[in-house]
Amino acid sequence: MASVKSPGLILKKIPFSDSSLILKVFTRESGLITLIAKGAKRPKSRFSGLLDFFTLDQFVYPEKSKSEIHTLMEAGLIRDFPRLKSDPARQSLGHVFMELYLKYVAEPAQSHPHYEMLLERLEQIDEADDPAFDPVLHLCDFLLGLCAVSGFSPQFSECVQCGRPATGFRVRMDPDLGGPVCAACAGAGAGGIAFPGRLLRWLGRLQEMGIRAGRLPRDEESQAEAFLLSFLGKHAGGARPMKTLDFYHEMLETF
Ligand SMILES: [Zn+2]
Structure with missing residues (x-):
């Protein structure tokens, strides 16, 4: 599946189910998008320590999604604003x-x-x-x-x-x-x-x-x-x- 890699800034976080987070992110490549970070609230999540406010992160998500909500595939820290x-x-x-x-x-x-x-x-x-x-x-x-x-x-x-x-x-x-x-x-x-x-x-x-x-x-x-x-x-x-x-x-x- 083709994916997009883009820097972005998290504008809003909404808890979803017991373990996931829905994020509103302003990305450079796609503008304002909604991402779901599955399992992000679990302690051993691959997103743990990431997805804070006031950080610039790299987001990887599918180029096309069936719904308005894209599944976050990978994330990485670019820089933070201490x-x-x-x-x-x-x-x-x-x-x-x-x-x-x-x-x-x-x-x-x-x-x-x-x-x-x-x-x-x-x-x-x-x-x-x-x-x-x-x-x-x-x-x-x-x-x-x-x-x-x-x-x-x-x-x-x-x-x-x-x-x-x-x-x-x-x-x-x-x-x-x-x-x-x-x-x-x-x-x-x-x-x-x-x-x-x-x-x-x-x-x-x-x-x-x-x-x-x-x-x-x-x-x-x-x-x-x-x-x-x-x-x-x-x-x-x-x-x-x-x-x-x-x-x-x-x-x-x-x-
Ligand atoms: Zn006048």
């Missing part, structure tokens, strides 16, 4: 990244850019220095990256309605249209989220250069996070409840 595994703050953020893929990327989503982005962003939070580690910065960067690889990006430089440069303070971000609406177009009592100009410029830099854009005060970054989540929801078929966000927001209180 700080992601041991630091609860980084871990809570990593789980948000993984759930965003599960909720907003439609299976099978065979896409190298999606795979590369997830891998690169997990590497980034694994490698980030402690004093400078800013989870909200990383999450905003991740959300912008996910929008970009999915083909819908917000913009932060001009009014989405009249095209005037959006540099003033009285701009409103419109998650439907994906950009700022100037004070004149917004009119009185218009909806959307009011954004200070500084936050708009920061989002523009973040989109251009990633986390090197630097930090803003936490409350402003959180405003950007809420906008980007709402933008993603609107453009990816509706907002989905996210379990991991609650824990991540609790963790934020501690760092």
Whole structure:
């Protein structure tokens, strides 16, 4: 039987029967797939010590399966992310990244850019220095990256309605249209989220250069996070409840 060998990242593990595990894995070659690791929970399983979260593994599975669930034939460790595994703050953020893929990327989503982005962003939070580690910065960067690889990006430089440069303070971000609406177009009592100009410029830099854009005060970054989540929801078929966000927001209180 022809098989596929592909690196991949485990996004979710579901216990199945007494001894097996069902895995949602984002693979480089096949996108998001479901694998069953038979006997993986037995102590002497050939998968023992493998199949952890926050590791990059090599997966071997049949090229074609009768069902949607492919049988995992072999697995091997390529590398792990030690700080992601041991630091609860980084871990809570990593789980948000993984759930965003599960909720907003439609299976099978065979896409190298999606795979590369997830891998690169997990590497980034694994490698980030402690004093400078800013989870909200990383999450905003991740959300912008996910929008970009999915083909819908917000913009932060001009009014989405009249095209005037959006540099003033009285701009409103419109998650439907994906950009700022100037004070004149917004009119009185218009909806959307009011954004200070500084936050708009920061989002523009973040989109251009990633986390090197630097930090803003936490409350402003959180405003950007809420906008980007709402933008993603609107453009990816509706907002989905996210379990991991609650824990991540609790963790934020501690760092
Ligand atoms: Zn306008």
